[in-house]
Amino acid sequence: MAISLRSMHKDQRGKIVAVTASGQLGRRIRDMGLVPGTEFRVVGRAPLKDPVALRMKGFTLTLRNNEADFITVEVED
Template sequence: MSNAIPMRELKVGEKAKVVAITAIGELGRRIRDMGLVPGAELEVVGRAPLQDPVALRLTGFTLSLRNNEADYIAVERV
């Protein structure tokens, strides 16, 4: 995980692969239920004017995530 960064650091247009979810309990389960699991590839497709939330495209769908949730997701750029 040496190249892992928090998902919040990705810019619009960047692609990454999820390497770890550090959230526990209900939040961790919710994040995984949204398809954000280790190995999942995503692309940042947009951000709100104040940079929160962030819109992500995964295989077949787009989802919106708050930055405080994105902080629990470690990714590697691809």
């Protein structure tokens, strides 16, 4: 099932399917290692649900929800 990264919950695992952002934002997202095929786990969310913290490739990365909206993921069960 493909959903937006924004809608994932803590401790869910997934794999990036697509990054739909273009221009400078799209380049910035891809430069952070968020490219199709990347597997990750949501490790936390701030109290107001923004930002979201991801664990991938041996490091933790935080994203704002407006950035996560451009990332389509496949959730692992």
